[in-house]
Amino acid sequence: MDFQFTEEQLMIKQAARDYAQRELWSDVIERDEKAIYPEKHVKALAELGFMGMMVSPEYDGGGMDTISYVLAMEEISKVDSSVSVIMSVNNSLVCWGLEAFGTEEQKQKYLRPLARGEKIGAFLLSEPEAGSDATSQHTTAVDMGDYYLLNGTKNWITNGNTASTYLVIAQTYPEKGHKGINALIVERHWEGISVGPHENKMGMRSSDTHSVMFTDVKVPKENRIGEEGFGFKFAMQTLDGGRIGIAAQAVGIAAGALELALKYAKERKAFGTEIINHQAIAFKLADMAVKVENARNLVLKAAWLKDQHKPYGVASAMAKLYAADIAMQVTTEAVQIHGGYGYVKEYHVERLMREAKLTQIYEGTSEVQHIVISRALAKGELLP
Amino acid sequence: MKTFVFTTTRDNKVPRSFFEALTYGGSLEGSEIIALVAGPLSQDQETEMQKFGRGQIFHFNQALPQWYDTFYYLHLIQSFFDEKGEPDLVVLGASEINQVLGPQIALKLSAGYVARVISLPIQQAPWRVKRYAYSGKIISHVELKTEKAVFLLSANVLSPIELGAGNFELWNALPAKGEGVEVLEIKRPESKQLLTEARIIVSGGRGMRGPEYWKPLEELAEALGGATACSRPVSDEGWRPHHEHVGQTGKIVAPDLYIACGISGAIQHLAGISGSRVIVAINKDPEAPIFQAAHYGIVGDVHKVLPVLVEAARRLK
Amino acid sequence: MKIAVCISNVPDTTTRIKTDASGQKIDLSGVQWILNPWDELALTRAIELKEQNVGMIDEIVVVMVAPSYGEATLRKALAVGADRAIRIDNDPADSYEAAFELASYFADQPADLIFTGIESADFNGSATGAMLSLLAGIRFMPGVSGVFLEGGQTIVHQEINGMSLRLKVSPPLILNVQKGIAIVPRIPAMRGIMAARTKPLTVLSPKKAGACAQVIAYESLPPKAAAKMIEEDNAAMLIEVLHNEAKVI
Ligand SMILES: Cc1cc2nc3c(=O)[nH]c(=O)nc-3n(C[C@H](O)[C@H](O)[C@H](O)COP(=O)(O)OP(=O)(O)OC[C@H]3O[C@@H](n4cnc5c(N)ncnc54)[C@H](O)[C@@H]3O)c2cc1C
Ligand SMILES: Cc1cc2nc3c(=O)[nH]c(=O)nc-3n(C[C@H](O)[C@H](O)[C@H](O)COP(=O)(O)OP(=O)(O)OC[C@H]3O[C@@H](n4cnc5c(N)ncnc54)[C@H](O)[C@@H]3O)c2cc1C
Numbered sequence: 001m002d003f004q005f006t007e008e009q010l011m012i013k014q015a016a017r018d019y020a021q022r023e024l025w026s027d028v029i030e031r032d033e034k035a036i037y038p039e040k041h042v043k044a045l046a047e048l049g050f051m052g053m054m055v056s057p058e059y060d061g062g063g064m065d066t067i068s069y070v071l072a073m074e075e076i077s078k079v080d081s082s083v084s085v086i087m088s089v090n091n092s093l094v095c096w097g098l099e100a101f102g103t104e105e106q107k108q109k110y111l112r113p114l115a116r117g118e119k120i121g122a123f124l125l126s127e128p129e130a131g132s133d134a135t136s137q138h139t140t141a142v143d144m145g146d147y148y149l150l151n152g153t154k155n156w157i158t159n160g161n162t163a164s165t166y167l168v169i170a171q172t173y174p175e176k177g178h179k180g181i182n183a184l185i186v187e188r189h190w191e192g193i194s195v196g197p198h199e200n201k202m203g204m205r206s207s208d209t210h211s212v213m214f215t216d217v218k219v220p221k222e223n224r225i226g227e228e229g230f231g232f233k234f235a236m237q238t239l240d241g242g243r244i245g246i247a248a249q250a251v252g253i254a255a256g257a258l259e260l261a262l263k264y265a266k267e268r269k270a271f272g273t274e275i276i277n278h279q280a281i282a283f284k285l286a287d288m289a290v291k292v293e294n295a296r297n298l299v300l301k302a303a304w305l306k307d308q309h310k311p312y313g314v315a316s317a318m319a320k321l322y323a324a325d326i327a328m329q330v331t332t333e334a335v336q337i338h339g340g341y342g343y344v345k346e347y348h349v350e351r352l353m354r355e356a357k358l359t360q361i362y363e364g365t366s367e368v369q370h371i372v373i374s375r376a377l378a379k380g381e382l383l384p
Numbered sequence: 385m386k387t388f389v390f391t392t393t394r395d396n397k398v399p400r401s402f403f404e405a406l407t408y409g410g411s412l413e414g415s416e417i418i419a420l421v422a423g424p425l426s427q428d429q430e431t432e433m434q435k436f437g438r439g440q441i442f443h444f445n446q447a448l449p450q451w452y453d454t455f456y457y458l459h460l461i462q463s464f465f466d467e468k469g470e471p472d473l474v475v476l477g478a479s480e481i482n483q484v485l486g487p488q489i490a491l492k493l494s495a496g497y498v499a500r501v502i503s504l505p506i507q508q509a510p511w512r513v514k515r516y517a518y519s520g521k522i523i524s525h526v527e528l529k530t531e532k533a534v535f536l537l538s539a540n541v542l543s544p545i546e547l548g549a550g551n552f553e554l555w556n557a558l559p560a561k562g563e564g565v566e567v568l569e570i571k572r573p574e575s576k577q578l579l580t581e582a583r584i585i586v587s588g589g590r591g592m593r594g595p596e597y598w599k600p601l602e603e604l605a606e607a608l609g610g611a612t613a614c615s616r617p618v619s620d621e622g623w624r625p626h627h628e629h630v631g632q633t634g635k636i637v638a639p640d641l642y643i644a645c646g647i648s649g650a651i652q653h654l655a656g657i658s659g660s661r662v663i664v665a666i667n668k669d670p671e672a673p674i675f676q677a678a679h680y681g682i683v684g685d686v687h688k689v690l691p692v693l694v695e696a697a698r699r700l701k
Numbered sequence: 702m703k704i705a706v707c708i709s710n711v712p713d714t715t716t717r718i719k720t721d722a723s724g725q726k727i728d729l730s731g732v733q734w735i736l737n738p739w740d741e742l743a744l745t746r747a748i749e750l751k752e753q754n755v756g757m758i759d760e761i762v763v764v765m766v767a768p769s770y771g772e773a774t775l776r777k778a779l780a781v782g783a784d785r786a787i788r789i790d791n792d793p794a795d796s797y798e799a800a801f802e803l804a805s806y807f808a809d810q811p812a813d814l815i816f817t818g819i820e821s822a823d824f825n826g827s828a829t830g831a832m833l834s835l836l837a838g839i840r841f842m843p844g845v846s847g848v849f850l851e852g853g854q855t856i857v858h859q860e861i862n863g864m865s866l867r868l869k870v871s872p873p874l875i876l877n878v879q880k881g882i883a884i885v886p887r888i889p890a891m892r893g894i895m896a897a898r899t900k901p902l903t904v905l906s907p908k909k910a911g912a913c914a915q916v917i918a919y920e921s922l923p924p925k926a927a928a929k930m931i932e933e934d935n936a937a938m939l940i941e942v943l944h945n946e947a948k949v950i
Contacts, residue, residue: 007773008894011780015888022885049891062891267671394862451868452861454834454841480862484843484877487796487828488835496913497796499827514920517824518727521718524824525918529911562840568856569867578863584950608950626881627860632714632822633738634880641949652714662947664939665928675928680942684933696940700950 005067012068015048016075024079029345031082031206035198037162038083038206046117050076050087055095055115059107062115066241066303070248074296077252078259081355082207084252088245089158090114094121094167097183097238101226110165110185122163123242124154124212125235131155132368134169134235135178141170141219148172148184148224150192150217156362160210161195164188168214169235172228181231185223192217203354240313241306242363243320247299250323250359251292257327257334257352258288264338264347281337288330295323314376320359321369327356387415387439388471390461390489392448392481393423399581401477403436403544405537409475410438410547411504417441418471420464420555422457423448430552437550442468444555450570452481455562458488463557465492472532478539478638480580486536496528499536502659519632519655538659539580539638577611579628584610584641585660587630588618589653591646591667591686595623600690601645607697613637615647631656645686649674666690702850702872704747705762705812707803707829708778709737709821710771720919727919734774738886739818741781743876745883746848747816748782754850760784762812766802768792772902779897780889786900791907794915796824800832801910807837813872814848814855815839819879824916830877839873846881 005013024041031038045051053069055061069091076084098111113119130136139152150170154160166186173180186193196211225234262285265276275281298319305312331353335342342349360366376382387409391402398421409417417439424445425433433441442464449456465471474489476482483499490497498513502523506512511528513535579585586605588598598612605612612628619629630637632652638659645666647653654677657663665678666689675681682689712718713733721728736744744763751758763783765771768790775786789806793799807815817830834841847858855874859866860881889897931938943950 007776008898010773011777011889011894012891015890015894018888047890048888049894053891057895063895064891269671392862451866452843452859452864454831454843458835480844483827484831484841487800487831490828490913491797491832491835497826497828497832498914500825512917517916517919518712518716518718519714519822519825521922522720522727523920523922524916525920526914527917528914530913564840564871566869567866568869571865572863620884627863627865629880641943641947655714662943662949664943677925678928679926679947680939681928681930682933682936682939683930684936689933689936692936693940696937697950700940700944 005071009065009068009071012064013071013075016050016072019045019048020076020079024076024083028080029348029351031080032351033205033345035200035205037208038080038086041083042086042117042120045083045087049117051090051117051120052095052115053091055099055111059099059111060115061095066244066306067300070244070299070303073245073248074252074255077249078256081249081253081358082204084249085158085204085207086120088242088249089123090117090121092242092245093123093238094165096241097123097167097225097234098185100237101230101234103222105222106185106225114165119164120159120162121165121167122157122159123238124157124166124168126154126156128153128155132365135232137169137171137181139168139170139214140174141172141182141184143172146221148182148219148221150184150186150214150219152214154212156199157210157212159208160212161198162208166212167225169231176229178232179229181229181235183225183231183234184219185225186217186219190217203351203356203358239363240316243316244299244302244306244312246359246363247295247302247316247319247323250320250327250356251295251299253352253356253359254288254292254295254323254327254330257331257349258285258292260347260349261285261288261334261337264341275337284333284337288333291326291330295319295326298322314373314382317364317369317372320364321366321373324356324359324366327359328353331356385412385414385416385473386469386471387412387417387473387475389417389419389475389477390482390485391421391477391479392457393421393425393429394578396424396426396429398425398429398432399477399479400544400583401479401482401537401539401581404539404542405475405477406436406438407542407544408504408535408537409473411542412473413508415473418468420444420461422460433552434550435546435548436544437552438547439550441550441552442555443552444557446559449561451565451567452484453562453565454484454488456559457481457485458492459560460557461485461489462492464555467557474534476534476536478537478580482536486534490534493532493534494530495532495534496530497534497536498526498528500538501535502538502541504542516658520658521655540640540659540661579611579613579630579635579637582611582637583639584608585613585630585637585639586610586643586645587613587615587647588624588645589615589647590617591648592618592623593646593687597687598624600687600694603694604643604690604697607694607701608641610639610641615653644674644678645690647674648672649677702758702814703760703762703812704750704758704814704816705764705807706740706744706747706778706783706816707818707833708740708744708763708765708774709818709823710734710765710767710774711737711822714738714822720921725918734770736774736778737818737821739820739878740816741886742883743816743818743878744778744781744783745885745887746878747814748887749883750848750850751782757850762787764803764806765789766791766793766799766907775902776897777889779900779902780893781887782893784900786902787905788902789905789907791909794912796826796828796832797914798910798912800829800836802907803829803833804836805908806905807833807839811873813874815873815875817875817877819844819877830875834875837875839875840870841875841877842868842870843877845876845878848876848882
């Protein structure tokens with residue numbers, strides 16, 4: 001057992017921290033309030049290589065491990081999760097999915113610009129009627145011989161408007177159920193694609209969430225990922241990894257709130273002393289610290305398993321479930337420690353609280369994570 | 385013990401730091417001062433020199449090079465040593481030029497060098513002095529292994545004491561210029577007062593809200609006969625010229641009075657002002673760390689407080 | 702053309718500085734080491750020069766006099782964009798010792814532009830560059846706030862003693878940099894971090910001139926009395942107090 005980070009991992013963490021504290025912090029409140037897409041930040045992070053961190057250098061990626069990725073996700077998320085979710089979707093869903101399962105041609109054509117961050121990708125699974133139950137896909141990709149004809153609507157798509165490459169999950173053989181689902185690479189500019197308005201969200205307001213509609217979109221057969229009917233498996237395996245990124249995001253939100261609450265508690269005075277000297281506040285902070293540390297360890301464990309090429313599906317579900325839940329708790333307490341100041345935007349913690357809520361919902365709700373974990377338990381995959 | 389003190393003149397004046405160095409050198413046991421002032425001087429400055437002078441002060445009365453030619457100054461000082469003999473101790477007042485010359489004079493004399501000395505020596509043989517380290521976070525005691533020493537003083541280490549015991553005379557040498565430098569442009573962006581030598585500084589931070597609100601701050605500086613300064617983000621955002629930036633990565637200042645308006649007092653800012661004799665903080669946030677560093681404080685809105693201070697300061701004069 | 706950047710390894714500027722039990726040494730446990738902020742800006746400018754003047758700069762070398770724990774900082778410099786790194790294995794006790802090691806190195810391995818920072822954030826000696834210049838016999842440019850290359854010549858912006866100058870001067874030079882040399886320090890990119898894995902970091906044995914000065918003790922700052930507070934509504938009082946009590950105006 002070795003809890004030591006490598007020098008490189010620490011360097012990446014510091015680079016992400018420097019960028020977040022120096023560049024993201026100053027305009028995050030305005031971006032959130034006005035729901036402004038963080039275009040210049042996405043570009044700058046792409047230039048630094050954060051948009052395709054884990055992709056092999058062979059395909060223009062950063063060649064870093066999952067541990068480095070979660071450290072970077074945490075630091076960015078301490079300040080702005082609208083930015084980190086863009087990073088997360090591109091890295092751990094789109095790039096990872098293409099690199100793990102794409103053909104050489106697909107990688108050359110699509111993965112390279114995505115790994116460089118010159119283009120951004122989106123992952124289109126959720127539908128108006130298919131969220132947690134991703135098997136009941138209504139979007140269809142009818143086999144027309146040398147192409148698929150794509151029809152349907154996808155909801156809640158992060159990077160929906162800015163992405164140029166979509167990975168779309170659609171049903172080709174309804175009679176085969178989830179074994180008839182395909183994953184297709186679709187280019188945003190193709191005919192028949194329309195994008196709905198920007199969703200007016202509670203948190204992560206400056207990330208770009210849209211519905212995407214397909215009407216008779218022709219998708220060449222060579223744009224299918226994997227064998228015919230591999231789509232559902234593709235989505236589930238990709239999401240297993242994606243969850244590590246969202247779990248790291250949740251840790252970042254919680255750790256960011258803890259940093260702010262600690263600083264505030266050392267400065268704010270009440271009844272003649274800094275409030276950190278009141279045990280009620282000090283113990284709250286201690287509990288928050290334990291939760292953050294616990295969640296971080298779960299995330300690092302899942303990342304480590306992935307780096308070691310060991311099964312990580314249940315570990316990532318545990319990390320996401322726990323990190324998202326404590327992110328909610330820790331941010332709520334951070335607002336409490338700030339008192340009235342916590343309830344206004346200038347102090348950042350109310351925003352972190354709104355951001356935390358989303359981590360319990362997307363890439364598998366907390367309930368879905370419970371299902372994954374309890375099934376593994378029942379099957380005896382986990383030692384009790 | 386022969387103690388050498390050096391300064392250049394600016395605008396035909398001798399900086400106060402020179403008299404601080406003279407006073408410092410004169411306070412040491414067995415010290416015999418021999419000083420060199422390089423550059424033109426106005427008439428009244430000679431009386432100043434009589435007032436605060438000590439020992440023998442020589443005046444090299446020639447126009448100085450336009451650009452900061454280290455070769456020129458070293459050559460000048462070397463000629464001086466050749467003629468008058470090498471000193472045992474060199475005391476330099478805080479100035480940007482002395483900061484460059486000090487280490488080089490030390491090498492020439494095979495002397496130990498200590499910058500930013502903050503007090504009279506604890507001990508003379510071997511030399512032991514105090515200075516700040518880690519950007520003003522701690523005081524270190526430095527001991528020299530050499531017999532000779534070169535000390536660059538922090539500003540404001542001591543107040544010049546009038547002795548009137550100076551003997552002031554002209555001295556000349558054949559200057560030698562460094563070759564191969566072409567001056568393309570010279571500007572003097574700073575006000576007459578150098579920030580590093582100003583006795584009073586009124587400084588603004590992000591709490592000033594924007595460059596258009598700087599007028600009362602400038603008026604206060606003017607009423608008090610001081611200079612204006614700012615925090616780093618203020619100069620980064622272009623609200624104020626960057627030579628006004630004070631702090632760890634800007635200028636280190638040590639005035640008698642530093643008035644911080646709408647400055648939070650980040651550790652890197654404090655690193656640049658900790659040598660100030662009196663710090664005043666005006667900030668609307670009672671928890672702002674600047675109050676920990678301040679001697680006087682007003683919790684309030686700078687935009688309301690500054691005009692009141694301007695009026696009061698004008699009344700005083 | 703070859704550029705060298707002298708790098709000092711210093712504790713992060715927000716580090717709380719305290720002494721160890723002996724009172725004679727700084728407690729360095731848990732300190733996060735960083736590139737001295739000035740040197741980091743100098744390195745940033747060196748890299749910008751290399752990018753802006755394609756083909757003109759053969760290499761950027763970073764040189765540090767430090768014990769082995771300085772290597773992480775050097776590797777960061779490599780990740781940011783330096784081509785190779787030199788560590789001279791000595792823990793210098795004063796500026797002279799550091800300058801002496803650097804001068805010996807440059808006597809052997811000359812560079813056209815040598816960047817030094819105006820001061821290092823640990824001992825704030827502000828002397829290394831000036832001493833290096835005299836020891837190495839290379840022209841010293843203090844107070845450098847900008848540097849540009851124009852046809853084999855170096856254009857140096859210098860701010861010193863309230864003057865702002867633009868000078869044309871030919872290498873070799875020691876550029877003692879200050880504010881303005883670069884605006885924001887460069888953050889290492891993944892590509893750079895990867896490239897740093899194979900960039901050479903050479904350790905050289907020191908010449909050991911011996912220091913002229915030595916810190917023999919530390920003393921914490923004297924405690925400061927709480928600030929005297931004046932009511933906002935009574936702000937004019939401040940001027941009175943500064944005049945009569947503090948006697949500074
Ligand atoms: C801002 C944002 C960005 C998103 N980005 C993307 C994206 O880029 N790509 C993408 O494909 N999707 C994205 N999503 C969609 C997200 O993944 C889904 O919202 C999520 O999977 C939940 O689906 P749903 O909203 O349909 O809720 P439902 O599935 O309808 O769930 C409603 C509630 O029922 C619970 N529930 C459902 N089934 C069960 C069960 N079997 N047992 C117990 N409880 C159950 C859920 O946990 C939840 O509490 C995004 C969502 C948001 C809000
Ligand atoms: C390596 C490094 C080096 C640095 N070097 C320096 C340096 O050399 N110098 C420097 O200054 N900084 C430096 N910094 C930056 C430093 O950390 C702080 O960010 C900076 O000093 C803050 O500037 P400020 O006080 O103007 O702004 P803020 O921290 O934003 O403070 C503004 C203050 O104004 C107050 N205020 C707002 N409105 C009003 C009002 N109407 N009336 C009264 N008060 C009001 C607020 O309460 C607040 O305290 C450095 C940082 C790093 C990392």
